Amino acid sequence: MNLSQQHYFSVSRKDRAWGLYLTGTGRIIVRPRQPYPPPGHPAGYDFDWKRGRILDEFILLFITAGSGSFESARDGKVQVEAGNLLLVNPGEWHRYRPDISAGWTEYWATFDGEMARLWRKEGLLPATSMLRGCAESVVHLFVDLLAAADHDARSTPFLAGLCHAIVAQAASFKPSHPEFVEDETQRLRDAADFLRRHFGSVNSSSLALSCGMACSTFRRKFRSYFGVSPQRYAREQQVARAKRMLIETSMPIKAIAAELNFSSEFYFMRTFKQIAGLTPGGWRRQSFQAPRNQDN
Structure with missing residues (x-):
């Protein structure tokens, strides 16, 4: 099994016109004691734990196995476990990493667009970055998203539609x-x-x-x-x-x-x-x- 799959997308004017567009997606399997994050991310997306990171777009991070920690300006430091979904807002300082003794498996996506910014403005997105114990359907949506990107990375409206479905799941799941x-x-x-x-x-x-x-x-x-x-x-x-x-x-x-x-x-x-x-x-x-x- 490939331990790291990732896709980054160039966003066209037509993509932006849809109101929601995907800028990247991938899956990373991090073994215990393996350095994190693995190499291969383009400039602007890579980060280290000491300095953290700020992106001008939304981030979805779903952990399907293992454990780790997440920290942001909004939520402080929290423990991350399998089944947790993280939604990070644009301009929000954050950092995350797996426990060195456990590792983890993550699915991730980065997205943006006028529609997503409106969701945030209108308070439709969760008030906290961390969502615990999310439905199994989220896993399937991430798997479908990555498979679609593997098959044809040019079908950006379809990829954005799958991303929309994941965000909708996150918005409707508010256990806090x-x-x-x-x-x-x-x-x-x-x-x-x-x-x-x-x-x-x-x-x-x-x-x-x-x-x-x-x-x-x-x-x-x-x-x-x-x-x-x-x-x-x-x-x-x-x-x-x-x-x-x-x-x-x-x-x-x-x-x-x-x-x-x-x-x-x-x-x-x-x-x-x-x-x-x-x-x-x-x-x-x-x-x-x-x-x-x-x-x-």
Whole structure:
């Protein structure tokens, strides 16, 4: 078995236009008492333990065997074990290495892009670099990523897609958060699911009670999580359903308004235009308008 596989990619304008691009990926098997890092990294990526390293891009490091240590300006010094995933932000000082008596096996990827920077800005990425006990699916994604790079390193959008999947796994796995936070999130999702399935007047008090919250707390937390109030969320779901009915059926607008539990056709038309920017009739006409011949 090759103890070190690595790929570094030149990033084109087209790659950047995707919003997420991979700059490198690889796997390193470090035997006990073997020097680390092994040679072969290009300038800017190599580092030693004493000085550490700062990269202007994101780093994913997944340990599948062995143990070691990781240190960063954000997290301080922490122990690393098999099953741990590290996500390092651009511009963050860091260093890591395997235990000399144990060694380790690492899969790594470096990536960047406007989409990734937006994830960070919006707080979608984990607040800590260290994620412990990650799902086995992360291993498979790294294996697929490396295999794809081995097969055709020019398929950069596909490689970025696999990287996106790994980051999504990391973003959804937050064991450092208290259990009640995860439970609270699920209750908010359940409330949103109820609003998607049940059209009509929104009873915030009943939803808040089902979530075990005061009404004002529920509305505040719902808006914080979904970006809109429960009432607005319900209306958006109604309008989304109305859009499909306008396209997929020949039902009159008045019948659609009644089907979706709007109090009147006028209220339906006003709500639809507020959210969609067009009247229901305008939406239907636009959807069925034949595309113009661009060659004429």
